[in-house]
Amino acid sequence: MADGTDSEYVAYVHGRAAALRRTAYLLSGDVHQADDLVQETITKLYARWPRMGRVDNLDGYVHAILVRTFLDEKRRGWWKVRLGAPPERPVPAGGHPDVEERTVLRAALSQVPPRQQAVLVLRFLCDQSVADVARALNCSEGTVKSQTSHGLAALRRILGDRIEIGSNQ
Amino acid sequence: MRHHLDDERYGRALLRPLAGEPAGQPRIDVSRAMAQGRRRRLTRWWASGTAIVALTATTAAGGTLAFSAVGRPGTAPRPVATPAPSITAAAPLERPKDCTVTRLPTGGVEKALVTGGDPSGHWVVGRTYPAGKDDGSRPLVIWKDGKIADTVRIGGQDQSFEDINKRGNAVGYTFEPGVRPYAYSNGKVTPIPGGEAVAQAINDDGVVVGSLGPIYEGLPVRWSSITAQPEKLPVPRGTESGAAIDIDEDGTILGTVSPKGKEGSGYLWLPDGTHRAMPLPKIDGKKATMFWPASIRNGWVVGRSVVDTEQERRFEFFRFRIATGRYERLPDDSGMPDRVAANGWIIGTARRPVITSDGNVTTELPGYRKAKGRQDYLISSFSDDGRTAAGYSSGEGVSNHPLLWECR
Incomplete structure (x- = not known):
C-alpha cells in the first residue's frame, strides 16, 4: 500500500539503482551477486526509510549500507558457496x-x-x-x-x- | 617498475583490468524490497516491545510439540474480546488444526514467490526467477490445488499477478517502464484498458480495482470487467493520490486516499455509491494518526493503525466490521494482519504466519524447514474457510520459496 513517502523511496531507488549496481559489481565481480547485493541494500534502506529525513548525505549513507552488506555476506562465506569455484582456479589456457x-x-x-x-x-x-x-x-x-x-x-x-x-x- | 610507483598509481594500474560495467538489466525488485523492508520495520518494533514475551513462548512450544497444540488465547494485557468461559465449555471454538506447509512446484526454478490467491483456496498465483541470463522478465505461474496449471510470459519487467478469482481469472501489472495492467483469462493474457495503471484485485464477478496513473502516485480506479474502460472512483476534495487495494464480493472497494503532502489512510467505496474515509481507531483513549487497511472480505477489513509520537511510530492491529463501524483490537501475537477470511479469521505474520480464529485464539503456522537460516514469511492468500493460505519465505542470500499451508 502507498505510505506517502513510498513514492519518494521508489523515485530514489530508480534514480540510484544503476550506480549502486555498478559499485556492487565492482565489489563482487559478478553480475548476479551484484543484483543480490543491491536488492538487500534497498530492502535495508526501505526498512529505515521513515527515519531517512535525518540523514544529511543520503547517497553516502546508502553506499555505506551496500559496502557493509558486501562485507557481511563475505563474512558469512556466502560468496564462496555461490561462486562454486576454488579460489585458485586455473586460468583457462588459450x-x-x-x-x-x-x-x-x-x-x-x-x-x-x-x-x-x-x-x-x-x-x-x-x-x-x-x-x-x-x-x-x-x-x-x-x-x-x-x-x-x-x-x-x-x-x-x-x-x-x-x-x-x-x-x- | 612497480616498486617505484606510489600506492595510488600502482593500485589504479593494477586493478584497471577489473573496471567495467555490469552486463544486462538490473535484476532488482523494488516492490519486494518494500514488502520485506516493511516486515523488518515491524520485526524491529516487535523486538523492542512487550510482545516478545508471548512470541518467545510460542516458539519454544512449537519447537517440540505438534503444531496443533501451539495456539492459545491472546495474552495481551489489554481488553480484547474473549469468549465467556461457559461458551467455551459448551461449544469448543473452531480453529485450524494439523497445519502443514509444502513448497509449491516451480519446474526446477529455485527462487519463486506467491503474489496472490483466490478465496476458494484452489488457485494461487506467483512468479519465478529462472537462473542464468536475466533480463528482468519474470515468468508467471498459476497453481491449482498445489500443481502448476499454467506458466505465462508477459512483456516488460518485474511482472506480477496480484490476484486471482475462483474462476481462475487473474490480474496484475508489468513495468514498461511505466506500469501497465493486464488480465489472464482462459489461458490468454490481455491488456486491461487505461494505459498507465495498476490492477490490484479482482472479485468473483470479475470486477477489477487498482489505481490509474504512475505507481504510488495514481488515483483509485475500478474496471467493471477486464475489458471495460476504467472508471475513476470518487475521492474527497484535496486528495493528492490514492489506490484501491481490494474488492469484496458485494462490490465494496477498500483502498487508501492521501491528502496533499500527507500519508494515506483507509477509505471505503460502498456498492450503493456512497464513499467515506474509514474511521480512526482509538488506542488507550488516543485517536490513531492513520489506519492502513490490508484486505477486505465478507464485510470485514483488517489492517493496522498508525500512531505517531515525537519519538516513534507505533502500529496496532485491528479487525473492522463495516456493518457496525466498530474496530476490534487484535492480540499482539496475531502478527501484522495480511488477509481476512469470510468467516472473520485473520492471517498475519509475526516470526511465522499466524491464524487468529474464533475467540482470538492464535495458531502459529509451521515454518518451511528446508529453507536455510532465518526466514521472514509474507502471506498473499487466505481461503474463505480460514484453512488454506499461501505466501512465501524470504531468507539469506535473497532466497525465496513459494509456500502453501493447509489445515484441517
Whole structure:
C-alpha cells in the first residue's frame, strides 16, 4: 500500500539503482551477486526509510549500507558457496589475454581480506576519496591508507609474477 | 617498475583490468524490497516491545510439540474480546488444526514467490526467477490445488499477478517502464484498458480495482470487467493520490486516499455509491494518526493503525466490521494482519504466519524447514474457510520459496 513517502523511496531507488549496481559489481565481480547485493541494500534502506529525513548525505549513507552488506555476506562465506569455484582456479589456457588477466586478478582479489578488498575496489575502481571510503567503512582515514597498503601488498604476494603492470604507464 | 610507483598509481594500474560495467538489466525488485523492508520495520518494533514475551513462548512450544497444540488465547494485557468461559465449555471454538506447509512446484526454478490467491483456496498465483541470463522478465505461474496449471510470459519487467478469482481469472501489472495492467483469462493474457495503471484485485464477478496513473502516485480506479474502460472512483476534495487495494464480493472497494503532502489512510467505496474515509481507531483513549487497511472480505477489513509520537511510530492491529463501524483490537501475537477470511479469521505474520480464529485464539503456522537460516514469511492468500493460505519465505542470500499451508 502507498505510505506517502513510498513514492519518494521508489523515485530514489530508480534514480540510484544503476550506480549502486555498478559499485556492487565492482565489489563482487559478478553480475548476479551484484543484483543480490543491491536488492538487500534497498530492502535495508526501505526498512529505515521513515527515519531517512535525518540523514544529511543520503547517497553516502546508502553506499555505506551496500559496502557493509558486501562485507557481511563475505563474512558469512556466502560468496564462496555461490561462486562454486576454488579460489585458485586455473586460468583457462588459450583464452583471450584480457579475460585471463581479469580472471587471475579477480581470483587474487578474492583472497585478500574482505575489508582490504573493499578499500582497494572503492579507491581504485570506484574512484572514491580516502574520506569517502573511511565513511563507508566506519573507520579513520589513516586506517583506509594502511588497509590500502596491506591490500596491495597481499595482492602482489598472491599474484607473484603472473601480472606485470607498468610497462605502458 | 612497480616498486617505484606510489600506492595510488600502482593500485589504479593494477586493478584497471577489473573496471567495467555490469552486463544486462538490473535484476532488482523494488516492490519486494518494500514488502520485506516493511516486515523488518515491524520485526524491529516487535523486538523492542512487550510482545516478545508471548512470541518467545510460542516458539519454544512449537519447537517440540505438534503444531496443533501451539495456539492459545491472546495474552495481551489489554481488553480484547474473549469468549465467556461457559461458551467455551459448551461449544469448543473452531480453529485450524494439523497445519502443514509444502513448497509449491516451480519446474526446477529455485527462487519463486506467491503474489496472490483466490478465496476458494484452489488457485494461487506467483512468479519465478529462472537462473542464468536475466533480463528482468519474470515468468508467471498459476497453481491449482498445489500443481502448476499454467506458466505465462508477459512483456516488460518485474511482472506480477496480484490476484486471482475462483474462476481462475487473474490480474496484475508489468513495468514498461511505466506500469501497465493486464488480465489472464482462459489461458490468454490481455491488456486491461487505461494505459498507465495498476490492477490490484479482482472479485468473483470479475470486477477489477487498482489505481490509474504512475505507481504510488495514481488515483483509485475500478474496471467493471477486464475489458471495460476504467472508471475513476470518487475521492474527497484535496486528495493528492490514492489506490484501491481490494474488492469484496458485494462490490465494496477498500483502498487508501492521501491528502496533499500527507500519508494515506483507509477509505471505503460502498456498492450503493456512497464513499467515506474509514474511521480512526482509538488506542488507550488516543485517536490513531492513520489506519492502513490490508484486505477486505465478507464485510470485514483488517489492517493496522498508525500512531505517531515525537519519538516513534507505533502500529496496532485491528479487525473492522463495516456493518457496525466498530474496530476490534487484535492480540499482539496475531502478527501484522495480511488477509481476512469470510468467516472473520485473520492471517498475519509475526516470526511465522499466524491464524487468529474464533475467540482470538492464535495458531502459529509451521515454518518451511528446508529453507536455510532465518526466514521472514509474507502471506498473499487466505481461503474463505480460514484453512488454506499461501505466501512465501524470504531468507539469506535473497532466497525465496513459494509456500502453501493447509489445515484441517
